[in-house]
Amino acid sequence: MAEVKLNLYPNVDGTCTFFPGDTIKEFYIHIFGEATANWSSRSCDTTTYYTGKEPLLDFKFTVLGKHKGPKFILESGVYKCHYTFKLPDNIPYSLVISGGQFSSKSGTINYHVEAVLVMSWLNIGDRVGFTVIREDDLNLYPELKLPLKSVQNKIFSFFFKKDEILRMSVSIPYSGFTVNQRIPITIEYKNESTVDIHHTDIRFIQVLTLVLPREGNPKKKKKEMVISSESTAGVLANSSKTIKTELVVPKVFKSNDKFCMVVSINYLIEVVADVKSGCHLNKKIRFPITIGNVPIRTNDQVRSYDTYRPRGIAYNNDSPPSFDEALNFVR
Template identity: 25%
Template sequence: MGGLKEFRIYFDNPLATYYGGQVVSGYLSVKLDKEKTMRGIEVRFRGRAEVEWKESRTVRDSNGKSRTVWETYSACESYFENRKYLVGSEQGDMALPVGNHAFPFILTLPNNLPSSFEGQYGNVRYTVKATMKRPWKFDHDAKAAFTVLSQLDLNSERNIQEPYKAVKEKFLCCCCCKSGPITLIATVPVTGFVPGQDIPIFLEVDNTNTDVVISNIICKLKKTVWFSARHLGHDKVRKTEDKVASVETNEMVGLTGCGNWTLKLKVPSVPASYLKHCNIIDIKYELGIKGVIDGPHANMKTEIPIIIGTIPLVSFFPNMVPASAPPMVPRDSDLPPSFNEVVGGGEPALGWNVNPTPKSSPYPSKKDVVPGPYPPGGSAPYPPPPGGSSPYPPPPGGSAPYPAPPGESSPYPPRPGGSSPYPTKRGPSDPYAPPTVLSLNPPPGVHGPQPPTAGLSRTSAPYAPSAPFDPNPPYPDMPPPSYEECVFGRKDIKENDDSDHTHGEMGFAPRYPMYQFNQ
């Protein structure tokens, strides 16, 4: 790759899972064994939903000849798109020297985002893409997807906390004879569940009035997705159906017999119902019950509507236990490289310095400071230490205080009318982080604060980033979930604007909350 050994995006949260309003942070790792000339490196955050499919139809021309034409139905919703240079700019060239470089970024997500979703004809996808822009050469791209979750609290849904009974009767006819009915009854105690929870299904079959055999009863949880799109002003909807999970009795009900069973069907990691905040994709679930009748008779079928949420009904809290592993503790192999692994050895490079100030002090020592004006933007990268004076001159126009988080005093210098670009707490859940991508490159000669992964070894435990953490949980006593990849597996996330020079994992599966219940 012409001296480029690594060009990859890492998230501070190894599971890369967040809720709307939380902070996404990480860094771009660039490893060079040869100097690179470039315009700079730009990072783009994007969140959007897309739907697309093609349909063919036959048309006839004026001569009566028929031909096949293809029509593309498509739709798109954009939730955000932010761009910023981590180093360099559109103007002029720069040289990135040999070495290991780590360029941090940070973004506060908007509220009310739909959950990540990957389907056959559309998706809701959130990505970070970094581009090394090179004059007169192919650009290098690095891309990574992350999961965003939208809460669906089952306790706020109507009519799901009551039992639901589905009854199906069937008469059998042969020539002029009629027998029956066969009666199939399926009951569930509620109709709202979360991933990891068992759906109890109570089945009854009355076959006393026929001479046929019911060989099996199959219960299947089915997901139906509707994709809405348009072609030349014509709206159309395409539907897909997938089996999520199933269970069956494997027992028959013989002639003039009866039977009853209690089955349990566990809900795997799947997206919540409705796909809230998305107007072009909709998701619904239902529990289908099928009684298999031997002979030339049609099977019996009935359905029960099911809602899959992200917060379970409070009535089930006593049966819940914390996830078997800490909610955000990944396997060792899931951890991104430590900061020292990224920038260890070699000469100081752009981005994070290879000899950062110890984590206990966010202030540079005076011998490391190069006096001079503030960097572009008129804000100081470092406040004066308590009781000391800043080596930087005051910014033009005076100063005004940064807001301090509740219960804390801000050590940062004031700025007129603005909020601090420096998180008061290091970590992906910082509520005071800025709402745009931010490069935290110290000025030349100044050692910056350590990046979030500094000092983290692969054996340190627990590594529990607080990205999927609600500082004001609606149910403080609810045991936390784990976050597992969707049961339908990874999908290819390569898009039209991705080139053959795009680095990164192109297979992605969203993660959804998975709860653990007592058996």
């Protein structure tokens, strides 16, 4: 619960001093949230700074008076306003990313509530921040329950003999996970080449995407970071092997790429066949995964849910309380 207090008693420095005949235009409550992305790029001797912003929440409720309406005088006394506001379902959680591993890149998602008294010659206000926490149930997204599988071939080209093929298949039973949950991974090799695969690397990758949402030409900046990794067996030349392994989800931010445009976090599982043979490059397969709070129930029927809700400014559709309901006048 957020609480905002306006002290209208004169302060010793005179900042809230009033004069005879002072009138009030409006007293309102403003609830708002915004996502901000910042990064810079350097070219030769020039550094360019980028800032992207996205409004997430914007609701204003007038308690007293009317915007640009007639002035009025409020009798002396103590006024208390009790007001509740239901947050929309499609807003992202509060977030602060800056410095450290992200270098000059930063992203924030902040929410505030403020109360403002509009006087004839100045505005007096007070503001407090509040935190939004999402308890995302992965079962609400049916597509996360589907298995993922990718089969790719790597061709080894030689000058003195015909090409050779390594067939690599990677699969996971579903793509929604929670922190500390184990991700089951199945790797199948069919190596029809004379090249040994020494080992297989499995990586948990976090992707931070920052966006400057310019119309028709948005500017994006991505930062990938390997959060954790493990190594397992490879496969010898002219042989086949099936490898079943697991990767534990580390303690990370929850995925928020479905709810915010300018600051998004998502994750990848990357499986790399380590070749280490002359000029031949490693072969890798990637899967997108989602990190939430409530794990997938594999035996329960998943409720249908609209995954991609419209973004933008969210408003409360409830009717605001009347003056008598909102204000409790205490003499």
